[in-house]
Amino acid sequence: MSLQDNGRKIGYQPEIANVENGINELEAMQDDEAFQALAAEGQGAIAFIHFDPNTAKSNVVEALVHFEDLTQIRRGLYVSVYSLKDDRFYTGRIIEGPFYTPDALKRDSTPVQFIILNQGKGKMLTLPEYHGWIQIEILGEEIDGTLVGLRSRPHPASPVKPYNTEMMEEMLKLHGNILLGLLDSYENVFVRINGNDKGVMPRNWLTVGTIGSGKSNTNQVFIEETLQAGYAQIVIDPEGEYILMDKKSSQDNIDDQLGAFKRKAEGVKNLSVYRPPNATSARKDATPFSVPFDSLPPELIAEITEMNTTQQMRFTFLYQQAIDSLGSEKQNSAEEDTSDHWDVGGGHPGVKLPLLISILSEELRYYRTAKKEAAKQKTETSKKGKHIDQRRPEFAWNPEGSSDDSEPVEEAWEPYFKKHNLKHLKPLIESPQDVQSYNALLNKLKELKMIGIFDREDARPLNMDDLSTPGKLTVIDMSDADSQQIVNIVIADLLARMYHYKMHLPEDQQNKRKVFITIEEAHGFISREKQDKMEQTLDQLRRIARRGRKRWLALHFVTQSPEHLPSELFELANNKIIHQTTGAQNLRVLKGATGSINEAIWDDVPTLGRGRAVIVSSQFPHPIIVRIRPAASHRHYTE
Numbered sequence: 001m002s003l004q005d006n007g008r009k010i011g012y013q014p015e016i017a018n019v020e021n022g023i024n025e026l027e028a029m030q031d032d033e034a035f036q037a038l039a040a041e042g043q044g045a046i047a048f049i050h051f052d053p054n055t056a057k058s059n060v061v062e063a064l065v066h067f068e069d070l071t072q073i074r075r076g077l078y079v080s081v082y083s084l085k086d087d088r089f090y091t092g093r094i095i096e097g098p099f100y101t102p103d104a105l106k107r108d109s110t111p112v113q114f115i116i117l118n119q120g121k122g123k124m125l126t127l128p129e130y131h132g133w134i135q136i137e138i139l140g141e142e143i144d145g146t147l148v149g150l151r152s153r154p155h156p157a158s159p160v161k162p163y164n165t166e167m168m169e170e171m172l173k174l175h176g177n178i179l180l181g182l183l184d185s186y187e188n189v190f191v192r193i194n195g196n197d198k199g200v201m202p203r204n205w206l207t208v209g210t211i212g213s214g215k216s217n218t219n220q221v222f223i224e225e226t227l228q229a230g231y232a233q234i235v236i237d238p239e240g241e242y243i244l245m246d247k248k249s250s251q252d253n254i255d256d257q258l259g260a261f262k263r264k265a266e267g268v269k270n271l272s273v274y275r276p277p278n279a280t281s282a283r284k285d286a287t288p289f290s291v292p293f294d295s296l297p298p299e300l301i302a303e304i305t306e307m308n309t310t311q312q313m314r315f316t317f318l319y320q321q322a323i324d325s326l327g328s329e330k331q332n333s334a335e336e337d338t339s340d341h342w343d344v345g346g347g348h349p350g351v352k353l354p355l356l357i358s359i360l361s362e363e364l365r366y367y368r369t370a371k372k373e374a375a376k377q378k379t380e381t382s383k384k385g386k387h388i389d390q391r392r393p394e395f396a397w398n399p400e401g402s403s404d405d406s407e408p409v410e411e412a413w414e415p416y417f418k419k420h421n422l423k424h425l426k427p428l429i430e431s432p433q434d435v436q437s438y439n440a441l442l443n444k445l446k447e448l449k450m451i452g453i454f455d456r457e458d459a460r461p462l463n464m465d466d467l468s469t470p471g472k473l474t475v476i477d478m479s480d481a482d483s484q485q486i487v488n489i490v491i492a493d494l495l496a497r498m499y500h501y502k503m504h505l506p507e508d509q510q511n512k513r514k515v516f517i518t519i520e521e522a523h524g525f526i527s528r529e530k531q532d533k534m535e536q537t538l539d540q541l542r543r544i545a546r547r548g549r550k551r552w553l554a555l556h557f558v559t560q561s562p563e564h565l566p567s568e569l570f571e572l573a574n575n576k577i578i579h580q581t582t583g584a585q586n587l588r589v590l591k592g593a594t595g596s597i598n599e600a601i602w603d604d605v606p607t608l609g610r611g612r613a614v615i616v617s618s619q620f621p622h623p624i625i626v627r628i629r630p631a632a633s634h635r636h637y638t639e
Contacts, residue, residue, distance in 0.1 A: 041082055045159035046072045047134060049081065059150060060598075063160050065098055065132035073098045073134060075604075076185035076625055078163040078171075081136070085155035089142040091163070091171065095600035097134035104128060136160065137598050139622055147171065147621055165189055173619055178225040179261060180218075184612060184625035190261070191626045193619060195229035200619045202514070202549035204572050205556040208590065209579025214611040216241055218577055219518065219558055220631035223473060226516055227268055230470045234498070235518045236491055236525075240479035240636055243283040246271040247634040254630060261629045268633055270472045276490070277459040278452040279480035282636060286477055290456035291493040294347035301347075303536045304488050305448055311441050317428055318441070321359055322351045346496055353445065353454050360428070360442050367429045451486055462494065464501035468513040484524050491525050492537065499544050502551045514552040522557035523564035531566040538566060545572040563589050570594075576616040580608040597623045 042048070047063035061081075065073055073094065081090040105112050105128050115125045138154070140147030168189045169175055176194035178201075183189040195201050207222075209215035220242065223233050235242050246267040251257075254265045275281040277288040296304075298319040302312040326348075429435055448454075467474050476494075478487050498515060505513065519525055526537055545555055557573060559565060563585040570576075570593030578594070581587060591602060594616050601614060601623065608614075608625075616623045 042159045045161050047160040049154045049156050049158040051156050059138050061136050061138060061154055063134050063136055065134060067131055070098055070132045074185050079160050080163050081154045081158050081160050083154040083158045090138050090154050091140055091142055091147055092136040092138045094134050095137045095598055098132035100130050100132050102128045102130045177229050181626045181628040184627055202552050202554040203574040203618060204545050204554055205575045206573035207558045207577040208562045208581055210560055210582055213579035214628060215579050217631050218628045220635055221629055224632055227471050227473055231514045231516050232468045232470060232472050233516050234467055234474045236520055237475050238478050238521045240282055240477045242475045243273045243477050244636045245473060245633040249632055249634050257630050258632055263632050265632050268473050273475045273477055275477045276453055276481055276486060277456050281477040288459040289462050290459040291453050291489055292461050293353045293454040294349055294351050295493050295497050296347050297345040300492055300536045303534055304485060305444055310437055314437055314441050318356055318360055322355050323348050326350050353449050357445050360438060363428055453486055453489055464498050468515050488525055491519060495540060495544055499548055502553045510551045516554050516556055518556040520558045522559045523561045526566060527564045528566050562586050574618050578614040582606045
């Protein structure tokens with residue numbers, strides 16, 4: 001029986017023959033010029049595109065790696081893929097692997113398992129030859145030096161080569177004057193942001209990460225770099241971490257670490273620290289400040305103090321009483337101030353918290369006086385058998401809500417209305433039910449006064465012109481604040497007044513006073529759980545975020561709990577820095593807000609480690625992973 005016939009019987013010899021024929025054909029082609037040209041294209045390749053598995057994705061390809069080239073493979077490496085079949089060039093990034101597969105044996109075969117299991121057991125067994133395979137995310141097709149969207153994919157056997165690092169900066173658009181760190185997997189490719197690009201920097205930022213992920217260091221670096229680029233930075237600091245940034249970092253070997261970035265350990269040159277008047281600060285020279293009550297619209301005050309619906313309605317009536325009591329002159333001036341319709345509202349000038357408390361307290365007192373006077377008049381009239389004349393209808397009510405004739409006489413109210421210039425308004429209180437409700441409102445206003453943050457004679461309000469000084473860092477130390485309510489009041493005042501300040505600046509002054517407002521622990525200020533009760537706050541944020549960026553006013557939200565932030569905040573922040581984040585809910589929220597990141601990179605987010613972060617920015621053509629540089633200034637650590 002011939003070998004061929006035998007092969008037909010046992011079924012494997014034809015395959016051997018085909019392989020042998022293929023090898024013979026390849027040897028015969030060695031002298032062919034076209035073949036040599038193709039072979040030249042493969043020189044320097046570290047992998048070659050493999051056939052696709054059944055679960056292939058359009059933007060992901062697999063590639064095989066020779067044993068000798070496995071040491072050149074690392075995740076995050078950018079590669080160039082030349083598709084020989086159709087003469088197309090692609091740019092990609094290794095996102096998975098390397099994975100290892102034996103060449104001639106199956107991985108679960110007995111010889112392979114025996115060799116692996118007996119390593120280090122007093123025996124040195126030679127591993128079978130093996131190769132690697134990787135997954136590459138295709139980022140785009142390169143046409144005339146520009147990456148465009150995918151219209152096709154690399155064909156099998158296309159060579160994969162490491163990208164020329166000299167071209168990385170241009171390809172990934174890493175140029176700029178704000179240095180964040182190194183591109184992951186590279187030691188000489190720096191990641192920068194263009195601080196002069198209005199389409200990038202003022203479009204708001206969000207930094208997230210768990211405790212220990214390097215989030216605070218990143219924020220510190222961001223502050224240092226933006227200050228150096230001519231921005232003013234205002235930081236709401238709940239933990240007092242940034243109050244000593246005018247001192248240089250005390251980390252070990254910090255100069256050597258910063259040397260690679262052409263930076264040196266040093267503090268920021270212009271720093272001011274403020275604290276609430278009833279709070280302390282680890283910074284002894286921290287300046288106390290207060291908040292102008294009339295900087296906040298009544299709707300926002302009602303929201304921050306968590307008034308119920310009835311209290312909000314009554315507070316609106318009371319606020320209008322206070323406006324009327326100020327007289328026509330101030331009322332007219334207020335109309336002039338608001339004629340530009342800046343979208344972000346403020347309070348009425350001159351309406352202070354003590355005025356509201358005074359008006360409501362006196363009205364409650366006059367109600368009781370009027371009630372007694374009405375009862376007295378009724379008794380006297382009954383004795384004399386006479387009826388009192390009908391009073392002005394606007395001041396006629398039944399204090400008990402019954403059908404009797406008891407009415408508070410006009411004379412009992414006249415001193416009250418005369419004092420507050422309320423000649424044309426009805427009283428706020430018309431029934432015992434009103435008394436109960438307004439008493440509850442009065443108690444809430446008194447509690448608000450007790451926090452001691454409004455209109456202090458011993459603590460001047462923050463000055464927006466000073467805070468917007470180029471290169472100046474302002475830290476508002478809230479570490480000793482009694483409640484989140486105080487923090488929210490301070491943030492609301494700062495946002496509203498800085499927004500109005502920027503709106504009134506001439507156009508040619510806007511880019512000379514670029515401002516970042518950084519809100520640490522942003523989930524405490526505005527949360528997903530309370531967003532239905534914080535419509536005014538969210539509306540203020542929305543308008544400031546969208547309109548402020550046109551005038552170089554940018555917001556930076558920092559949080560370790562992205563799951564607690566309203567989804568709209570993610571939409572307002574076009575730029576995101578994502579550190580190591582754990583928890584299924586946190587990751588789900590981030591994925592929903594940042595859909596352009598490959599799933600393989602999301603798999604790395606829970607294990608990024610300290611200092612590594614995924615950055616999503618309108619400047620970069622796709623999300624990139626960065627090793628953030630160490631901060632040059634000192635951070636205050638508290639137990």
